[in-house]
Amino acid sequence: MKITKYYKHAKTSGQSRLAKWILVTIAILFLGLFLLLPLIAVFTEALRNGIRAYVASFTTPDTISAIRLTLITTAIAVPLNLVFGVAAAWAIAKFDFRGKGILITLIDLPFAVSPVVSGLIFILLFGLHGWFGPWLTEHNIKIVFAIPGIVLATTFITFPFIARELIPLMQSQGTEEEQAALVLGAGGWRTFFRITLPNIKWGLLYGVILCSARAIGEFGAVSVVSGHIRGQTNTLPLHIEILYNEYDFVGAFSVASLLTMFAFVTLLIKSIVEWKFSKDLQEYSNDSNRS
Amino acid sequence: MSIEVRNISRMFGTFAALRNVSLKIPSGELVALLGPSGSGKTTLLRIIAGLDFADPGSGPILFHEDDVSNHDVGERQVGFVFQHYSLFRHMNIFENVAFGLNVRPRKSRPDKNDLKERVLKLLKLVQLERVAQLYPSQLSGGQRQRVALIRALAVEPKILLLDEPFGALDAKVRKELRQWLRRLHDEMSITSVFVTHDQEEALEVADRIAVLNAGRIEQEGTPEEVYDNPANPFVCDFLGSVNLFHCRVHNDRLHIGESELTEVSPGHTEHSSVVAYVRPHDIEISRTPHKDAIQSRVVHISTAGPIAKIQLIRLDTNEMVDAEITRQHYKQLQLRSGELVFINLHNPRVFVHDYVI
Numbered sequence: 255m256k257i258t259k260y261y262k263h264a265k266t267s268g269q270s271r272l273a274k275w276i277l278v279t280i281a282i283l284f285l286g287l288f289l290l291l292p293l294i295a296v297f298t299e300a301l302r303n304g305i306r307a308y309v310a311s312f313t314t315p316d317t318i319s320a321i322r323l324t325l326i327t328t329a330i331a332v333p334l335n336l337v338f339g340v341a342a343a344w345a346i347a348k349f350d351f352r353g354k355g356i357l358i359t360l361i362d363l364p365f366a367v368s369p370v371v372s373g374l375i376f377i378l379l380f381g382l383h384g385w386f387g388p389w390l391t392e393h394n395i396k397i398v399f400a401i402p403g404i405v406l407a408t409t410f411i412t413f414p415f416i417a418r419e420l421i422p423l424m425q426s427q428g429t430e431e432e433q434a435a436l437v438l439g440a441g442g443w444r445t446f447f448r449i450t451l452p453n454i455k456w457g458l459l460y461g462v463i464l465c466s467a468r469a470i471g472e473f474g475a476v477s478v479v480s481g482h483i484r485g486q487t488n489t490l491p492l493h494i495e496i497l498y499n500e501y502d503f504v505g506a507f508s509v510a511s512l513l514t515m516f517a518f519v520t521l522l523i524k525s526i527v528e529w530k531f532s533k534d535l536q537e538y539s540n541d542s543n544r545s
Numbered sequence: 546m547s548i549e550v551r552n553i554s555r556m557f558g559t560f561a562a563l564r565n566v567s568l569k570i571p572s573g574e575l576v577a578l579l580g581p582s583g584s585g586k587t588t589l590l591r592i593i594a595g596l597d598f599a600d601p602g603s604g605p606i607l608f609h610e611d612d613v614s615n616h617d618v619g620e621r622q623v624g625f626v627f628q629h630y631s632l633f634r635h636m637n638i639f640e641n642v643a644f645g646l647n648v649r650p651r652k653s654r655p656d657k658n659d660l661k662e663r664v665l666k667l668l669k670l671v672q673l674e675r676v677a678q679l680y681p682s683q684l685s686g687g688q689r690q691r692v693a694l695i696r697a698l699a700v701e702p703k704i705l706l707l708d709e710p711f712g713a714l715d716a717k718v719r720k721e722l723r724q725w726l727r728r729l730h731d732e733m734s735i736t737s738v739f740v741t742h743d744q745e746e747a748l749e750v751a752d753r754i755a756v757l758n759a760g761r762i763e764q765e766g767t768p769e770e771v772y773d774n775p776a777n778p779f780v781c782d783f784l785g786s787v788n789l790f791h792c793r794v795h796n797d798r799l800h801i802g803e804s805e806l807t808e809v810s811p812g813h814t815e816h817s818s819v820v821a822y823v824r825p826h827d828i829e830i831s832r833t834p835h836k837d838a839i840q841s842r843v844v845h846i847s848t849a850g851p852i853a854k855i856q857l858i859r860l861d862t863n864e865m866v867d868a869e870i871t872r873q874h875y876k877q878l879q880l881r882s883g884e885l886v887f888i889n890l891h892n893p894r895v896f897v898h899d900y901v902i
Contacts, residue, residue, distance in 0.1 A: 430631035433596055436618050437625040438645035438700055448648070452635040 296514055299507035311508040319485045320493035320509070323401065327476075327489060328469040331409040335465055339416025340458070344450070346417075347424030348432070361417050364410055373407055373478025399481030404489065407475040412465045419461035420454055427453055456531035463527065467520045471513060546703040546736050547572040548593060551604030555588050555597070555760075562588040564760040567604070570753075575730045575737045577747035580757035581783070586740045587708055589757070593738065594706050595621045608704065624697030624735075626707040630689045632681035638692055639664055639677040645700035667695040670729075687718040694726075698733070707739035711746065723750050744784045748772060756780050778896045781822045788828065788866050790821040790890065799893060802861055805837045807890050821893035828868035829889040830855065830878065838887035841866060843880055848872065855880065857888065 301308050311317065342361060346354060364372065378384050380397040390397060397403045431453070435445040451458075473491040480487040488496065490513055497506035548570040555563040563585045570576050578586040591597035593606060595618035605612040613621050632641050642664045646655055655663065668674040671691040681689055690710065697705060710726070711719040727750050730737055741747050747754050748768045755765040756779075764776040775781035792799045792806070794816045799806040809821075831838065844865070845856040853875035855868040866888065870878070880886070 430627050430629060431633055433618075434625070434627060434631040434633070434696075435644070435648075437594060437596070437623065438648065438696070439619045439622075440644070440648040441619065444648055448644075449633060 293514065296507055296510050299503055300511045302507075303504050307504050308508050308511075311502075311505040312512070314505070316485050316488065317493060317505075317509060320488045320490050321512075323404070323488065324470055324490045326401070327405050327408050328466055330405050331412055331469045332462060332466050334409050335413055335416050336458075336462060338413060339420060339461060339465075340454075342417045343420035343424050344446075346421050347427075348429050358421070361414050364413050369411055369472070369474030370478055372410055373475035376403055376407055376410075376475075376479050398479055399483065399487060401487065403479035404476050404487060407479045408469050408472050411472050411475050412468045415465040415468060416458065416461035419457050419464070423454055423457040424450075456527055460524065460527045460531055463520055463524050467517070470516060546609040547607075548704060548736060548738070549607040550589070550593065551607075553589065553592060553599045553603045553606075555585070555592065555600055555603075561760045563592075563599070566757075566760070566762055568755055568762060568765065570736060570738060572609070572736055573734045574752040575727070575739070575750065577751035577754045578738060578740045578757060579742070579744060579747040579754050579783070581742060583759075584757040585760040586742075586757045590706050590708055590738060590740050593704075594618060594623050594625050596625070622700070622702050622704075624700065624702035624705040626690075626693050626697050626705070626710050628709040628712055630681070630693040632689055632692060632696070634681050637678050637680050638668070638673065638684070641681070641692060642667055642696045642699050645696065649700075664699065667699055671695055686714050687722060690714065690722060694729075703735070705735050705737040707737065709740050709742070711743075712741075719746070726750060748784065756783060758783070775822075775894055778820070778822065781894050781896075785824060786867060787822045787824055789864075790823060790893070792819055792821050793817050794819055794895065799890065799895070801839060803836070804839060806839075807893060809893060809895050816897060819895050819897050821890065821895050823890045823893050825854070825867045825869040826852075827891040827893075828866060829891060830857075830868055830870060830880070831887045831889070832878065832884075833887065835887050835889075838889050841886055841888050843882055843884045843886060846875075846880060846882060848875065857886065860885075 300311075312321075342357070345351075346358060377398055379386055380390060380403065381387055382391065382398075384398075397406065431449050432445050435449045436442075440448065471491060472489075473495075476489055477492055477495075480489065480492055482488060482492060482496065484496070490509060494506050494509045494513070497509065549568070551567045553563050553566045554561070566585070566589060568589075578589060580586045588597060592599050595613070595616060599606075599614070603614075606614040608621070632638075633644065636644065643660055646660050646663065649655075654660075665674060665677070668677055671694070673688060673691060673695075676684060676688065681692070684692065694707075694710075707726075711722050714722065723746055726739075739751075751768060753766060754768055754771050756763045756771060758779050764771050764780045766774075771780060772784050775784065781787055790799075790801060792801045794800070794809060798808055799819075799821055840860045841857040842860060843855060844858050847854040847856075851872070852869045853872055855870065855875075857866045857868060858864070859866060868888065
């Protein structure tokens with residue numbers, strides 16, 4: 255009683271109105287300074303020499319090659335993590351086994367380790383003087399400073415996104431529906447595709463989006479293993495850095511604007527999926543409340 | 546199809562869910578596995594279904610003399626109704642019921658028209674044809690339970706297993722559905738086993754009852770057998786409320802203090818300390834003073850409902866006694882709270898060892 259009274263009182267007092275406006279102003283200033291201003295800067299710098307120069311910077315062979323490499327890396331890393339993530343989440347959520355806690359911790363490892371360290375691990379393993387280096391040279395296989403290294407590093411960094419998204423969802427859904435399908439005579443695969451997958455589809459899509467966004471934007475780990483060979487091992491973020499270091503500001507910001515636009519698209523899809531996803535979740539909790 | 550399990554044990558870590566349980570279920574009967582939570586009844590049901598497996602060293606699980614203990618759950622052809630229905634929430638009701646037929650191998654899968662006809666027939670059976678296009682979340686608990694039941698029946702199982710089928714429903718719907726289950730069982734005459742912790746439900750619906758406690762079957766028999774001749778204090782106590790009287794057996798009669806009470810069935814040896822279990826409706830209340838009765842005082846009277854419930858307190862031990870008499874008898878007696886009465890016992894079940902409630 256006392257609290258509500260106090261709250262009501264505070265709501266109408268001039269003091270609280272002042273506090274409200276101060277807080278809102280701080281938030282807006284902060285957003286403007288840290289989000290809006292950089293956005294404007296990216297596009298003004300990119301368009302400084304006119305639209306023609308902006309478009310021209312996309313058509314240089316190096317940029318085209320960087321775009322291609324980024325897309326290839328994402329196209330390999332995301333499906334790999336889709337399979338790994340679903341398998342790991344399935345195992346953790348639906349089965350009991352020894353070492354489950356360790357597995358969950360291991361999944362989080364890429365989040366905890368600095369990307370640069372992640373990159374270095376691959377140099378240590380597959381580099382010229384690394385553990386498998388001599389063997390790899392002998393068989394003429396290039397991993398570090400080549401596309402396989404970039405794919406490996408990206409896959410490692412983006413591994414947790416899908417698994418982390420699915421584990422709590424699958425845990426909350428339990429295994430009864432799967433058991434019901436099994437009793438009705440459905441096999442394991444059919445149960446997965448007809449029952450499990452439809453139940454996790456929005457969570458899975460959400461994880462895929464986050465995973466793709468990170469795969470495209472990953473800088474640290476990729477930077478260590480790529481070797482920065484122009485036209486060969488440069489992804490978009492690395493390419494931007496090189497252009498910037500060479501004082502090609504228009505080029506750097508044009509390519510950066512590309513990544514920015516991709517971020518917008520990701521955010522848009524993410525909000526749509528999030529909205530659908532939360533509706534599903536809500537339906538589920540309603541379901542279990544009522545039963 | 547008859548079901549038989551022999552010497553089934555199941556440990557969960559250090560907890561023994563089932564200890565050497567054997568049970569025979571005759572073909573076509575409706576059997577209740579009755580027990581408190583943690584007694585192992587659901588584990589036994591899941592082992593029969595193939596959703597759980599008995600520990601190594603356990604005996605076989607026989608369906609009509611065939612050992613199915615190594616068969617996968619899908620191969621056992623049982624219908625299973627889960628406690629929380631487990632309807633597929635992304636499928637509508639029609640698709641839910643059709644699922645079992647749809648996942649059959651192509652050879653035995655009914656064609657589209659046949660399938661539709663069969664599903665609609667089942668929906669009609671439970672009067673749910675109008676909700677065929679709705680999703681599980683749009684249905685009430687009772688409706689969902691009925692869908693879960695016909696989904697299990699759609700694949701024409703040889704055995705129907707139900708895990709606390711009415712546990713999550715409110716009292717009125719529960720009562721309707723269990724009578725409906727009984728009728729359905731009589732029509733389809735499919736061997737059915739259901740798990741329940743509600744003794745009233747088991748006594749009313751089942752042909753036979755197996756009472757479980759702490760991983761063991763305490764008694765198995767018809768509802769009359771287990772109710773009227775409980776094998777031990779646990780069964781006696783679990784199947785309805787009961788009053789305990791500490792007494793002596795002497796000359797085939799129960800004695801409390803100076804009073805010589807009712808007769809016990811012959812064969813009870815003289816014993817200085819036994820416990821008599823007496824149901825509330827076997828307590829006789831009288832106003833006429835009598836030497837061979839227990840003097841008590843009326844504490845509380847509740848007359849709402851078909852019988853009058855009288856709560857009494859014994860003057861000798863200050864223990865509470867619950868009695869139930871017909872309303873007619875209650876009117877004749879004209880009992881009042883605080884009044885002194887004399888009680889006698891009928892049909893006592895006498896056990897030597899005390900059982901802690």
